[in-house]
Amino acid sequence: MENRRRENQGVSTDPDKTALMQAYEDLNSFIYTISxxxxxxxxxxxxxxxxxxxxxxxxxxxxxxxxxxxxxxTCDSMTMMVQRLMEYSKAGFKIIEQQQISAALLVRQCFDEIMRSVPGRKVELTVGDLPEIMGDLFLIKLMMTNILSNSIKFTREKANARINVTAKILEDTLEFHFRDNGIGFDMAYAGRIFEAFQRLQDEDAYEGSGIGLATVKKIAQRFGGDASIIGWPGKGCEVCVSFPGSLLKTPRDNRESERDVIKVGIIGDFTGICSELERGKVAAYKLAADEINRMGGINEKKVELLFRDDRSLSELTREAVKELTEEERVDVLMGSTLSPSREIMQHYADQTKTLYLDTQQTEGGVSSHYTFCLSAMPEQQMTQMLAYLLQKYGRKCYVVAADYNYGILSAEWVKYLVHQLGGEIVGVEYLDDRITDFNPLIDRILQLEADILFSICVFPNHDAFYLQWHQRGLNHIPNASTMVAAEAYQNVRFAPPVLENMYVMASFIEELNTPAAQRFVKKFRAAYDHREVPYMSMDTETVYTAMYVYKRAVELAGTTDTEEVITALESGAVYVDGPGGRVTVRGEDHHTSRSLSCFRINNQHRAEELFCTNPIHSDYIESMIEQTMGVKGGIKAMGANAPSTQYNMLLNKFRWHPS
Structure with missing residues (x-):
């Protein structure tokens, strides 16, 4: 009851505000339905x-x-008109969200997106020194897109079409000026231009809805500003959008100056259904923090760890991340166990402009200016292991995956990569968290004569699948996984040889026999025995390395200021030679480049290393950003305007490249 009461308080205690929010939601739903x-x-x-x-x-x-x-x-025109009506309505009613926006970068992004829709057009864009502002990214982007679309459209007849975007900062006003050398207009009609459905040009000669500039004016007025236009017949026009100077007042992160410690907020499932995944991680956080503090801390400040248990319950994740970001005002967030927890943490990191280092293995595709995913992703874990297994055992692969975000999206990677490597997917099965009898599934796998099984099991009940697979005497069929040993430790909990002939690819597990790995194992085991931490998995190393990644980034930035640390992380100069080898943070996708080893579990449940890769990374996110937004260079190139989303292989495919 107390948790529910606190959550409701976190939403709103003001009945007028609640009613306004509900009215907005109702209106938004109505607009969507009608459109x-x-x-x-x-x-x-x-x-x-x-x-x-x-x-x-x-x-x-x-x-x-x-x-x-x-x-x-006519149908296309009607569809476009409905879309423009939706945008016009949103410009007047959307709840404004404050976000730091790079105006210069946003202008170029909008221009590139429009130009992709008019192949063959050549327009010269010049962007002056535009300031960073605080505003609603959706509305500001819609405003710029409408202005630039008009300029591109009405310069169609010009051999040397040009658009120039500049800014003026006056005493209490910020002005953006968009000037083109298009067909222009007679100023006698200037009063009509910002009215909805008013068009000065021949409809047959120039397509359009007549709503674009009306939307621009409405957006400007939402921020307390206005829009005006000057035209010269045959020579072009200039749109001026003015805003209050307060849009320039970007809040600075003053956490650092107020205290002499660095707060690290950590959220995970420490007592819930997935708590076994966190035992090694909690120990690694503490081990790294103790080491760092003994060495003098970070920039001469001690590290303070703040652990919050969400038990894999979304409402507890929200409470924890809200407290850590808004009350404790941590310098950095770390952790997550399941995908919903990560998504909530990512959302709050975006809203509060808090750096978030995700230390849990993910299904890939996570994109955000404030989020960095430091563990391996399935694509890195799968590609070379699949190539090895397809060559050794045969082409036919059956996929078994949890009916859950991580399982479903990881299965898409298996399907894609098997095809790319010349194999064949003969079946896919998604398993819920209730099934206990897996024999019908095993029968189907045998009927299809699969050469390889790829299992992406997450829920506790899925352990029964491995036991029943062994009881059927099927260990001769190789079973590849991204979870066993890499995340969970069935290889310790099950009696040998239940998992014999399991394959896993990971950047680190306890048996990794390199000098750096074994030094880490030795000092870890001196502090935590096998009763406390039964097995050191891949993310035991990820957490330990993540603490040193943050230390190096802060020291490189010379501050804990979020934007400065992000700049350091994106520089390519933040790397750690850790227990699993060199881990380098990539600005292009906010993931890592790292080496991985392929292991086979033997009949004594020892993981034997078969081969090790050179450092490998994915270009999936940067490929998706270029494909959807026309921007090269990925998240780093988009800066504060980077999309906060998760690209996934259900919707998008790409070509994989090793480093």
């Missing part, structure tokens, strides 16, 4: 018209073909 109901028939009509043309083109008169194409153009 969907309008766009769906238009799309269907357009699609049927296309089918008619394709099926009967040889028998249709030229005029009939043109009539059908006219129907499709």
């Amino acid at each position: 969907h109901e309008l766009k769906t028939p238009a799309r269907e009509i357009s699609l049927y018209a296309e089918f008619i043309e394709e099926d009967n083109k040889a028998n249709l008169l030229p005029q009939s073909v043109e009539d059908i194409r006219s129907i499709r153009r």
Whole structure:
């Protein structure tokens, strides 16, 4: 009851504000419903018209073909109009979210996105020294997109089309100026330009809805500003958007000056269903912090660890991260156990502008300016292990995965990589957290004569699958995993030889036989015996390395200021030669480049190393950012405007490259 009471307080105690929020949600839902109901028939009509043309083109008169194409153009125009109406409505009612925005970078991003839709056009864009501002990224981007779209459209007839974007900072006002050398207009009509559905140009000559500049003005007014325009017939026009000077007042992170310790907030499932995954990690946090503090701390400040147990319950994750970011005002967040916890932590990190170092293995694709994923991702763990197994055992692979974010998205990587490597996926099964009898599944695997099994099991009940697989005498079929030994320690809990012929690829496990790894094992075991931590998994090393990654980044930045530390992390100069070898943080995707070893579990449940890779990384996120936003260089290139999302292989494919 107390938890629920506190959570409700965290949302709102002001009835007027609550009513306003509900009204906004109701309006937003209404707008979405109406737009969907309008766009769906238009799309269907357009699609049927296309089918008619394709099926009967040889028998249709030229005029009939043109009539059908006219129907499709009208449908496209209607769909665009509905979209513009949605944007116009959102400009007036969307709740404003404050976010640091690089105006210069955003202008270039908007321009690049528009230019991709008009191949063959050449427009010269010049961007002056634009300031960083605080504003709503959706609204500011919509404003810039509408202005630039007009400039690109109305410079169509110019051989040397040019757009120039500048800013002026006056006493209490910030102005953005967008000037082009397009067709311009007569100032006698200037009063109509910012009215919705008003168009000065021939509709047949220049497409458009007549809502774009009305949306611009509405957005400017939402921030307490305004929009104006000057035109010169045949010579172009200049749009001026003014904002209050308060948009320039970027809050500075003053955490550092107020205290003589560095606070590290750590959230994980320490007593819940996945607590066994955290035992080695908690010990590694403490070991690294003790070492760092004995060496004088970070920039002569001691490290203080603040642990919060979320028991893999989302409401507890929200309470914990809210407390750590808003009350404790930690310098850095670390941790997460399950994907929902990470997503909540990422959201709060974005909202509070807190650096977040995720130390849990992920399914990949996580993108955010404030989040860095420091463990290995399935793509790194799978590629060369799959290449080895497909060559050694055969082409046919069956995938068994948890019916859950990590399992489903990791399975997509298996499916993609097996295909890329010349193999064949003969079956995929997703397992929930209740099933206990896996024999029907095992029968299907045998019927399809799979050469390789790839299991991505997460839930505790999935342990029964490994036991039943062994009881059926199937250990001769290789079973690859990203979880066993790398994350969970069934190889210690199960009696040999249940897991014989399991394969796993990891940057570190307790048996890794390198000098650096064994030195780490020795000092770790001097502090924590096998009763406290039964097995040292991959993320035991990730956590230990993450603490030193943060130390190096802060020392390189010379401060704990979030943006300065992010700049250091993105520089390519933050690396740690840790227990699993060199780990380098990449600015392009906020993940890491690291070496991994492929292990086979023998009949005594010892993990034997088969081979080790050179440092490998993924270019998946930067490929997706370039594909969807037209920006090269990934998260680093987008700065504070980087998308906070998770790209996934259900929707996007890409070509993998080793380092």
